[in-house]
Amino acid sequence: MKAAYFYDTGDIRVEETSVPQAAPDELVIKMKASAICGTDLRIFKFGHFKIPAGERRVLGHEIAGEVVQVGTQVENFKVGMRVALPPNVGCGSCAMCRKGFTQLCPTYEAFGISYDGGFQEYIRVPGNAVRRGNVVPVPEGISWEEAAMVEPFSCAYHSYKALNIRPGDSVVVIGAGPIGACHVLMSRLAGASRVIVADVQDSRLAGMKALGADAVINSATTDLRTAVMAETGGEGASVVITACSVPEVQAVAMEIAATHGRINLFGGMPKGKEIVPLNTNLIHYKELTVLGTTGSSINDYCESMALVAAGRLSLLPLATARFTIDEINDAFRYALSGEGMKALVVEG
Ligand SMILES: [Zn+2]
Ligand SMILES: [Zn+2]
Structure with missing residues (x-):
C-alpha cells in the first residue's frame, strides 16, 4: 500500500x-x-x-x-x-x-x-x-x-459551548481560514444575530459571505476597530473569536469587544510569541470574559457528527x-x- x-x-x-x-x-x-x-x-x-x-x-x-x-x-x-x-x-x-x-x-x-x-x-x-x-x-x-x-468543526463546536453563543449575539471571527469558516457555520447555527468575519485576504472573505457571514472586513485595507463599531451600532461585538495565530489580534479583540463581551483566544501563538501585551483595563472596565479553548473532546466530536447527520449544517x-x-x-x-x-x- x-x-x-x-x-x-x-x-x-x-x-x-x-x-x-x-x-x-x-x-x-x-x-x-x-x-x-x-x-x-x-x-x-x-x-x-x-x-x-x-x-x-x-x-x-x-x-x-x-x-x-x-x-x-x-x-x-x-x-x-x-x-x-x-x-x-x-x-x-x-x-x-x-x-x-x-x-x-x-x-x-x-x-x-x-x-x-x-x-x-x-x-x-x-x-x-x-x-x-x-x-x-x-x-x-x-x-x-x-x-x-467533522474534526475541525468539532473544535468550533467546543468553542461555541464555552462561549455560550446565543440569539442576540454579534460575533466577530478574526481569520477566514477553514476554522474561521467552522466558527461562522456554528455561530449561525447557534442563532447569533450577526456574524462578521475579518481577514487580510479578499478571496477568503468572499468565501465567508458564501457560507453565511453577514459582513466581512478586510483588515489590511480597513481599520478593524472602526469597521466593527460601524457593523455593531457602535457597541462592539458581544463575542470575538481569534481564529488565527497573530499576537496583535488578541489585543485588538479586547478593543472591539462590547461591554460584557466574551472573547475566545482560539488560535494558539507560535513558539516565542506567546507573551502578548494586552490592555487589561479593557477587561476590567468592560467586564470582559476572556477564555481559551483547544481541540475538542470525543463528546464534542460525537455531538458534531450528530448535528451534521441531522442536516443542521453542511x-x-x-x-x-x-x-x-x-x-x-x-x-x-x-x-x-x-x-x-x-x-x-x-x-x-
Ligand atoms: Zn484538525
Ligand atoms: Zn489522560
Missing part, C-alpha cells in the same frame, strides 16, 4: 509499505477521506515535539474510512462499518480523561502525530484508541469527505480541492497557499 511519510520539515515522501495487520485488540481502517489541517501544515513547516528527529510519521488526523480488519478480541465493530477517528487518544486514567476531556490529557497520543495518521491507504487503529471511544460510527447520508471534516462547501496520496505534496502546497479552504486526500 501507499503511505505518505513526513521525514523532516518540508520533506514528505510517498512510499510503498505493507498493509498493517490488526493485532487482537486493534482495527484496520481503509482510508476514504483525510483532510489537511493547520496542524499538519505547522508540522510540515516546523516539526512536532512528539515526532523525534530521525522518525518518520504519516500525518493527517481528520480521518474517515471503512473497517476492513477487526482484531479477534474487539467487540462492537464489524468489517464494512463506516467510521471516523477523533484524533486525540487520552491515557484513560488522569483527571482530565476521567472528566471526558481527552484532548487535555497531558500524555495524550494522537493520529497523525504519535500514531500514523490519515495520509495512507490503510490505518492501524491501536487498541487504546478502540477502547477509549476514538472510533465513531459515521451515519448513513454523511459522505466520507464530510465525515473527515460541511461540504469547505472542501475545495481533492488529491490522491500520490499527490500529497501538491495537496500541501495548495493548503499552504491559503487560496482555497480544505484540501482533502481521498482514496485513489
